[in-house]
Structure formats: structure tokens, C-alpha cells
Amino acid sequence: MRNIVQVQDLHHTYLPGTPFEAVSLRGVDMEVAEREIAAIIGPTGSGKSTLIQHFNALIRPQMGKVIIDGQDLSDGNLDVRALRRDVGMVFQTPEQQLFEQYVGDDIAFGPRNSGFDATEVRRRVRKAMEMVGLGFEEFKDRLTFSLSGGEMRKVAIAGVLALEPKILILDEPTCGLDPGTSRELLCRIRELHDNQGVTIILVSHNMEDVAQLADRIYVLVDGQTVLDGTPRQIFSQPQSLRDYSLDVPQATQVMHGLRSRGREVRGDILTVCEAEEEICRCFGFAEGGGTGVT
Amino acid sequence: MSEISAFRHVTIGQYLPYGSLVHRFDPRAKLVMFTLLVATVTFADSYTASLLLLAVLLGITHLSRVPLRYALQGLRPALPWIAIFATLQLLFYKGQAGGQECQILWSWGFIDITTCSVRLVALMVPRLLEFMILISLLTLTTSTTELTHGLERLLSPLKRLRFPAHELALVFTIALRFAPTFAQELEKIMKAQASRGADFGEQGRLRFIQRTRNTLPLMVPLFLSALRRAEDLSLAMEARGYTGGQGRTSFIQLKAAPQDCVAVAVVCCFSAFILLHDFTALDELVVGTLGNLTRVAFSCVGH
Numbered sequence: 001m002r003n004i005v006q007v008q009d010l011h012h013t014y015l016p017g018t019p020f021e022a023v024s025l026r027g028v029d030m031e032v033a034e035r036e037i038a039a040i041i042g043p044t045g046s047g048k049s050t051l052i053q054h055f056n057a058l059i060r061p062q063m064g065k066v067i068i069d070g071q072d073l074s075d076g077n078l079d080v081r082a083l084r085r086d087v088g089m090v091f092q093t094p095e096q097q098l099f100e101q102y103v104g105d106d107i108a109f110g111p112r113n114s115g116f117d118a119t120e121v122r123r124r125v126r127k128a129m130e131m132v133g134l135g136f137e138e139f140k141d142r143l144t145f146s147l148s149g150g151e152m153r154k155v156a157i158a159g160v161l162a163l164e165p166k167i168l169i170l171d172e173p174t175c176g177l178d179p180g181t182s183r184e185l186l187c188r189i190r191e192l193h194d195n196q197g198v199t200i201i202l203v204s205h206n207m208e209d210v211a212q213l214a215d216r217i218y219v220l221v222d223g224q225t226v227l228d229g230t231p232r233q234i235f236s237q238p239q240s241l242r243d244y245s246l247d248v249p250q251a252t253q254v255m256h257g258l259r260s261r262g263r264e265v266r267g268d269i270l271t272v273c274e275a276e277e278e279i280c281r282c283f284g285f286a287e288g289g290g291t292g293v294t
Numbered sequence: 295m296s297e298i299s300a301f302r303h304v305t306i307g308q309y310l311p312y313g314s315l316v317h318r319f320d321p322r323a324k325l326v327m328f329t330l331l332v333a334t335v336t337f338a339d340s341y342t343a344s345l346l347l348l349a350v351l352l353g354i355t356h357l358s359r360v361p362l363r364y365a366l367q368g369l370r371p372a373l374p375w376i377a378i379f380a381t382l383q384l385l386f387y388k389g390q391a392g393g394q395e396c397q398i399l400w401s402w403g404f405i406d407i408t409t410c411s412v413r414l415v416a417l418m419v420p421r422l423l424e425f426m427i428l429i430s431l432l433t434l435t436t437s438t439t440e441l442t443h444g445l446e447r448l449l450s451p452l453k454r455l456r457f458p459a460h461e462l463a464l465v466f467t468i469a470l471r472f473a474p475t476f477a478q479e480l481e482k483i484m485k486a487q488a489s490r491g492a493d494f495g496e497q498g499r500l501r502f503i504q505r506t507r508n509t510l511p512l513m514v515p516l517f518l519s520a521l522r523r524a525e526d527l528s529l530a531m532e533a534r535g536y537t538g539g540q541g542r543t544s545f546i547q548l549k550a551a552p553q554d555c556v557a558v559a560v561v562c563c564f565s566a567f568i569l570l571h572d573f574t575a576l577d578e579l580v581v582g583t584l585g586n587l588t589r590v591a592f593s594c595v596g597h
Contacts, residue, residue, distance in 0.1 A: 018364065019310055019361070019364065020308070053485065056489055058485045058488065058489065081491055081493075084488070084489055084490075084491060085491065088489070089485075089486070089489040091482065091485070091486045091489075094486065096483075096515055096518070096519060097482075097483050097486040097487065097511075097515050098515065099510060099511045099513075099514035099515050109487075109490055109491075109492070109511065110490035110491050113490060113491030113492055113493065114491050145518075159490060160489070160490065163490065163491070
């Protein structure tokens with residue numbers, strides 16, 4: 001499958017030439033294939049946010065290359081608005097950027113800026129709201145600032161989805177949400193990928209989320225990509241992740257713990273479900289029943 | 295999108311912790327010296343005094359280890375205005391300067407360039423440089439905490455007259471403390487809205503209503519976050535027992551060291567000298583030398 005995002009030897013320095021100069025990226029390489037879910041993990045200050053802001057030209061490459069869907073972002077004649085329609089960006093705590101009085105208007109902000117007519121805007125708003133699980137008729141005329149935190153987050157995400165992007169970038173999408181809402185949101189993201197074929201780039205500190213969603217993981221440390229591979233490859237090296245002050249999912253941790261006590265279990269378990277099956281197999285418990293966790 | 299990141303470049307008032315002699319002065323002493331020097335720069339009215347002041351300020355900048363280019367950075371956005379202002383003064387100023395008779399150097403219609411207008415502009419440029427250096431020096435070498443403590447202590451004698459010195463200092467601290475936070479917040483919101491196709495500043499200069507409407511997606515979230523922060527801050531302060539300035543003691547005890555008194559005394563003498571000494575003779579020397587130099591330069595070019 002072709003690569004929709006290509007990053008080669010990307011460098012970025014904030015405020016170069018001042019006493020506040022700070023090097024953020026020092027040679028990042030990554031590739032994301034079309035229709036893939038890629039996750040970027042890394043400790044605080046490793047340059048994750050700087051990296052993803054390159055993907056819709058909020059930051060232009062200082063050194064190195066970023067190519068999105070065949071367009072070189074170093075090109076001065078780049079059509080930035082067209083690019084931003086193709087690459088949707090959901091920032092951390094996106095509910096803080098809501099500004100319209102009514103939910104529908106806020107979601108329509110992007111499509112209206114793109115100059116679509118009223119019917120098209122309406123169609124996009126309806127579709128985007130359904131994708132995040134907000135009923136169009138029920139929510140479109142609700143007051144934005146009377147919603148709950150989880151609903152506001154969904155409205156903000158719908159506001160980006162209404163642009164119908166080919167690539168969706170999510171920075172810590174479940175941060176600060178209750179477990180139920182986070183689980184629902186992750187399912188919606190998964191559906192978006194499966195049904196609409198959207199390429200997804202996810203930044204997260206939550207290893208469970210990453211393990212559950214990602215096809216491929218990039219580990220960013222100190223402005224460089226230090227590891228990349230499938231979740232099973234990455235999470236089977238708990239020690240090197242811990243050295244970078246990261247961790248593996250709890251289910252994987254349990255399995256590694258059992259292995260270190262001499263139990264013959266697989267070390268590449270990612271989810272609670274898999275762990276449950278593996279433990280049952282190893283200890284000879286009967287199948288069936290279960291916690292029902294998916 | 296350089297215009298979005300430009301918000302990070304607001305560097306006036308960013309403390310540079312270099313720990314030089316200038317940094318270590320008592321903030322009260324620095325405030326007094328700052329006020330004295332600002333007054334001196336404002337009232338100094340001769341070339342020699344202006345050059346002397348500039349030399350002294352450059353010396354202090356060197357002592358403080360603040361890069362000069364950095365200290366003058368805040369001047370850049372003002373440059374076009376300064377240029378316009380200087381041109382207007384040069385062409386249209388009709389008054390007196392320095393108590394001397396004005397001689398017309400060049401005249402065309404209602405435009406007169408006189409020795410007075412040249413003098414005015416020649417004094418204005420170093421004066422602006424000096425103001426910029428002074429403001430940068432104060433804010434770059436003094437942390438906001440020091441600055442506000444200094445201000446509060448300096449104003450505290452006025453408390454007897456029911457002057458709210460503590461409250462004023464607190465408002466000042468909070469405002470300074472949150473300026474960079476809001477700059478960052480604004481940058482984040484701008485980026486988020488730009489991702490949704492918002493357009494800032496490319497709409498044509500005359501469409502005021504359109505331009506004002508375009509700031510709504512920035513202003514609403516920014517005000518909301520400011521209000522939220524204000525509420526959080528007041529709660530956090532009350533939770534830690536804040537009840538206002540009454541009977542409040544301070545962790546930072548300002549103690550004036552001998553070098554502070556010496557520095558203030560030196561600045562006092564220097565200001566008095568600049569303001570009281572008559573520089574007319576020296577000025578003529580300066581102007582004469584400059585004139586001779588230009589003549590020599592012209593004759594060299596002529597040959």
C-alpha cells in the first residue's frame with residue numbers, strides 16, 4: 001500500500017537565534033501507509049506535538065522533508081487550505097476551542113470556511129455528528145456550553161470530521177474523559193477507519209488505547225524516532241520502553257510478570273481479552289464465562 | 295504559517311536569568327534608577343548628553359550580559375512608525391529647539407527643513423534607543439516577583455493614605471504572569487481554528503466587519519479560558535489562606551546592600567550632571583567635527 005505520509009530527517013528548532021532557542025525535533029523519520037492507524041508515543045517534551053503540527057502545515061519543515069499525499073510541504077506555493085481539508089487535526093482538549101452558541105453552527109464552521117453551499121454544509125454536519133454518535137436532530141440546536149465535557153469533545157471532533165479529511169490526526173483524544181466515554185470514542189475512531197477508510201495518526205500516553213487501535217507504533221524520544229513496529233513488536237520490549245519513561249499495557253505487563261516466574265505464556269499479549277484467554281489456556285481453566293471486556 | 299508562531303516572539307518582559315551584577319541589584323534600587331534615567335533621557339536636550347547617556351546605557355547592557363540585539367528586538371515593529379514620525383518632524387516642524395535661532399537649510403513650498411527640525415530628529419532617534427534599552431534592561435534582568443515586591447515596598451508608605459499598594463502589586467503580578475500563558479493559549483486556538491479552514495488577516499484590509507467577525511473564533515475561547523483560569527486562581531489562592539494584604543508577611547525580604555546605595559547615588563549624580571551641566575560648547579564641538587568630517591568626505595568623493 002502506498003505511503004500517504006512520509007517524513008524524512010525532519011528537524012525543528014523553536015525561536016532559533018534567541019536565548020530561548022529550543023531544539024524540538026532532531027531527525028525524525030516515519031512513514032504512514034494509506035488506511036493505516038499509526039500511533040506516536042513518547043515521553044513529555046519528546047516533540048510529538050511539534051511533529052504532528054507539520055502534517056497540516058501549521059509548522060513548515062525547517063530542515064528535512066514532509067510529504068503528505070504526494071505534496072511536499074516545503075513547497076512555498078502549497079495550497080494550505082486544500083491540505084487542511086485533507087488532513088484533519090484534533091488538538092488536545094479540543095472542547096476548549098468551541099465558540100459558537102449552537103452545536104450545529106460550531107460543527108459547520110469548517111465546511112462554511114471551505115465555501116460549501118447550505119445543503120452540502122447541512123449534509124456534512126449531519127454525517128459528522130452521526131459519526132461521533134450525536135443525534136443530528138437532538139443536538140444541532142443545543143447550546144454548546146451547556147453540554148457535558150464528553151459531549152463537547154465529540155462536538156469538537158465532529159467539527160473536524162465535517163471537513164471529511166483523508167487523514168485524521170488525534171492528539172490525546174481520550175485524555176480527561178471517563179472510562180465509558182473513552183471506550184465509546186475509541187470505538188468511533190475504529191469505525192471511522194473501518195467504514196470510511198480514513199488514515200489515522202494517534203498521539204497518546206495511554207498504552208491501552210494504543211494497543212487496542214494501532215497497526216503501527218512510532219516511539220519518539222528526544223526529537224528522534226527510536227523504535228518503530230507493530231504493537232506486538234514494540235510492547236514485547238518492556239525494558240527499553242521503561243528506559244524512555246514509557247510503559248506497556250497492563251495486560252502485557254501481567255504476561256511478562258508470569259513469564260519471569262517461569263510460566264509458559266505468550267509475551268506479545270496486548271488486550272485484556274487476549275490475556276484472559278492466555279491465562280485460561282496456561283492454567284487449564286475452562287473457557288467460557290469471562291468478564292465480557294472487549 | 296509564520297504569523298501564528300509569531301506570538302512566541304513577544305519577548306519584551308521575558309526575564310533572562312544570567313545572574314550578573316545588574317541582575318543582583320535590589321529591585322527597589324533598580325526601579326528608582328530606572329525612573330531617574332527615564333526622566334534624564336526625557337529631559338536631556340543636547341547631542342553630547344544624548345551620546346553620553348547612550349554610552350552609559352550600552353555599558354550597563356554589557357555589564358548585564360543581555361545581548362544588545364535582543365534588548366533592541368522590541369523596537370523592530372515600531373520602526374516604520376518612527377520613520378514616518380521622524381520624516382514628518384523633519385519636514386514640518388516650525389518651532390524652536392535648544393533655545394537657538396533656527397536657520398532654514400532647505401525650503402520648498404510650505405516645507406522648511408531648519409536647523410531646529412534637524413536637531414529635533416537627531417535627538418529623537420538616540421532617545422528612542424535609550425528608552426528601549428532601559429525598558430528591556432529592567433524587564434530582562436528583574437523577575438516579575440522581584441519587580442512587584444519592589445514596587446509594593448516602594449509604594450507602601452502610601453498605604454497610610456489608603457492607597458492600595460498591595461492590591462495594585464498583586465494585579466500587576468497576575469497580569470504579567472498570565473501574559474505569556476494567554477499568548478500560548480491564543481496560539482493554540484489560532485492553530486486549531488486554522489485547521490478548520492479559518493483565515494486570519496488575508497481578507498482584504500477594508501472589510502472591517504468581516505475582519506472583526508473573523509476574530510470571534512479566537513476571542514470567545516480565549517475569554518472563556520481567561521475566566522476559567524481566574525476562577526481557578528482565586529479558588530487556589532483562597533485554599534491557601536489568602537485574605538488580602540492585611541498583616542501579610544513576605545518570604546522574600548528585600549535588603550538593600552551597600553552596592554545598591556552606591557549605584558543609586560551614582561545614578562543620581564549622573565542624572566544631575568546631565569540635566570544641570572551646560573553642554574552648549576561641547577555640542578558646537580560635536581556639530582563642528584561632524585560638519586568637518588562630512589566636508590572632508592564630500593571633497594574625497596569629489597576628487
